[in-house]
Amino acid sequence: MNGPLRLLRLVFAPTTVRGAEHVRALRGPVVIVANHASHADTMIVATALPAAVRRRLVVAAAADYFFSNRLTSFVSRLFVGAIPVARDKVNRSTLELCHRLLGEGWSLLLYPEGGRSHDGTIGEFKPGAAWIARRAGVPVLPVLLDGTFDVLPKGRSLPTRHRVTVSFGEPLSVADGEDARSFNRRIESAVRDLSS
DSSP states (O other): OHHHHHHHHHHOOOOEEEHHHHHTTSSSSEEEEEEEOTTHHHHHHHHHHHHHHTTTTTEEEEEHHHHHSSSHHHHHHHHHHHHEOOSOOOOHHHHHHHHHHHTTTTTEEOOOSSSOOSSSSSOOOOOOHHHHHHTOOOOOOEEEEHHHHHHHHHHSSOOOOEEEEEEEEOOOOOOOOOHHHHHHHHHHHHHHHTTT
């Protein structure tokens, strides 16, 4: 499926990748945390990752949107390796599933805003990604996507061509004694700081 996604990216979202050295230095599973402005985001992140990470990537997708019926559930699992996650809360079954997948060597892509931006700006991060990474003892890779809102904003069904930049930051690890809320604030700041 990587070939068709790369072709779509080439046509609709010619992409510049910054900070690729941070991804190449990864050893083992990681929670990838990105801002969310478009349905094009997952395609952009996945195709910017090295093959070794991409092959072991699971995408956390909104259960109420992508898993609302059998067809969308099937397509979400098949094309992006998605798992259902509740947007409004972190529940025990989601935590257990994510913890198990990370323990099996899978990396996890999460959008902690809980939904796509309405205007392209970054919203407040919910702490689920920080809780999951903290519990699993894996680092968080901050990612900033710039330009994807112009490719396919919320409410539009057909993409338009626009240049995109993917910026990978240095992986973050939870500090000794740091709680998930504090870690979440650091993660959000790291993603925002990638715009400068």
